[in-house]
Amino acid sequence: MPGFEIFDESEKEQINEVMDKGFTFRYNFDGMRNDVWKARELEGMICETLDVKHAHLVSSGTTALTTALMAAGIGAGDEVIVPPFTFVASVEALVFAGAIPIFAEIDETLTLSPEGIEAVITPRTKAINFVHMCGSMGKMDEIKAICDKHNLVLLEDACQATGASYKGKALGTIGQVGTFSFDSVKTISCGEGGAVLTNDSNIYKNAHMFADHGHDHMGMDRGAESHPIMGNNFRISEMNAAVGVAQWRKLPRILETQRKNKKVLKDALKQYPEVTFRELPDEAGDNAGFLSIFLPTETRAREVVAGLAEQKVPAVFYWYANNWHYLKNWTHIHNMTASAKLPIELIADRPDYTQIKTPKSDAIISRTVSMLIQLSWTEEDIQSRIDAFATVFNQ
Numbered sequence: 004m005p006g007f008e009i010f011d012e013s014e015k016e017q018i019n020e021v022m023d024k025g026f027t028f029r030y031n032f033d034g035m036r037n038d039v040w041k042a043r044e045l046e047g048m049i050c051e052t053l054d055v056k057h058a059h060l061v062s063s064g065t066t067a068l069t070t071a072l073m074a075a076g077i078g079a080g081d082e083v084i085v086p087p088f089t090f091v092a093s094v095e096a097l098v099f100a101g102a103i104p105i106f107a108e109i110d111e112t113l114t115l116s117p118e119g120i121e122a123v124i125t126p127r128t129k130a131i132n133f134v135h136m137c138g139s140m141g142k143m144d145e146i147k148a149i150c151d152k153h154n155l156v157l158l159e160d161a162c163q164a165t166g167a168s169y170k171g172k173a174l175g176t177i178g179q180v181g182t183f184s185f186d187s188v189k190t191i192s193c194g195e196g197g198a199v200l201t202n203d204s205n206i207y208k209n210a211h212m213f214a215d216h217g218h219d220h221m222g223m224d225r226g227a228e229s230h231p232i233m234g235n236n237f238r239i240s241e242m243n244a245a246v247g248v249a250q251w252r253k254l255p256r257i258l259e260t261q262r263k264n265k266k267v268l269k270d271a272l273k274q275y276p277e278v279t280f281r282e283l284p285d286e287a288g289d290n291a292g293f294l295s296i297f298l299p300t301e302t303r304a305r306e307v308v309a310g311l312a313e314q315k316v317p318a319v320f321y322w323y324a325n326n327w328h329y330l331k332n333w334t335h336i337h338n339m340t341a342s343a344k345l346p347i348e349l350i351a352d353r354p355d356y357t358q359i360k361t362p363k364s365d366a367i368i369s370r371t372v373s374m375l376i377q378l379s380w381t382e383e384d385i386q387s388r389i390d391a392f393a394t395v396f397n398q
């Protein structure tokens with residue numbers, strides 16, 4: 004997944020262009036910037052590559068989620084269905100918007116299951132925050148049909164899934180609005196950054212205004228621009244966008260390398276009968292940033308993780324015991340500090356998140372082990388992993 008592994012002169016050249024000729028702010032200053040517009044350039048590249056009408060860059064994947072919620076009209080008191088397996092930011096964005104996260108079960112795609120979603124829909128449900136975890140998709144035809152049937156907004160958190168697709172459509176462009184993260188460890192890195200994707204001009208207009216204090220961006224002079232809505236400052240800087248321009252050009256190479264490396268490891272694991280694999284509804288569209296396997300039991304999964312650690316295999320994730328990626332460890336959902344209150348703390352009938360049970364997801368995630376697929380691997384690196392598998396799985 005990490006694009007930072009292949010930083011080279013091209014990222015530095017892009018940043019230098021901003022420093023030498025351009026300006027750090029993404030709007031205005033036309034007289035100073037010699038026509039250098041890195042944020043605009045990257046937005047154009049994203050739209051063209053992914054065949055989506057609008058992309059709006061922001062400061063992070065988390066602020067992209069907040070912007071997407073605001074732009075799509077999701078907020079105070081709205082129930083939004085989320086998976087218990089995701090990076091906690093997918094939930095934070097809802098909580099800070101005043102929405103109520105409602106957890107539903109996942110299936111062996113490691114994403115929300117259609118049945119899980121159906122089981123928790125109420126008249127207050129406004130949207131689904133569908134997280135394409137670890138670079139791959141769920142059963143998108145069924146998910147989309149549920150959203151259409153119940154008139155729900157499909158927001159895709161594709162923060163880990165840049166470059167992935169489902170039946171030829173880029174993940175993040177299937178629902179009304181989608182998000183990418185370009186943080187330091189994601190598929191494409193801007194250092195920090197994110198994007199909101201949509202084919203809906205109204206959502207785009209709202210996102211563009213919201214992420215810049217509500218500016219309508221219609222004028223030459225910022226002080227004279229109109230302010231149709233309240234907003235916030237979630238702008239990306241031109242330096243960060245410049246890094247993204249160089250990185251985005253490498254996306255085909257990143258995908259090709261990840262897919263090649265993942266295939267070698269996956270093929271090597273197929274000989275062990277105890278190992279099964281994450282379900283991929285469209286395997287060709289997997290961005291291949293991770294390889295996720297299932298072991299028969301939680302005990303065996305923990306043994307395998309310990310065994311791989313003993314063999315010094317880096318970047319192995321056991322999400323079930325991770326404080327940031329699984330619901331059972333998020334006891335802090337409605338706790339701000341002693342002196343500040345989150346919007347959700349004012350909702351009298353909010354769920355008690357310490358009591359939420361997702362047994363089907365527990366049964367899956369407790370048996371799941373994921374491995375990061377890296378771009379910098381040599382053939383020896385890959386072989387040493389295969390040797391480590393032999394030691395661990397033959398036991």
Ligand SMILES: *Cc1c(COP(=O)(O)O)cnc(C)c1O
Nearest residue numbers: 063064065090092162163184186
């Ligand atoms: C990384 C990530 C985010 C947040 O992105 P940042 O750019 O780090 O704010 C949101 N959702 C998921 C699934 C992520 O992996």
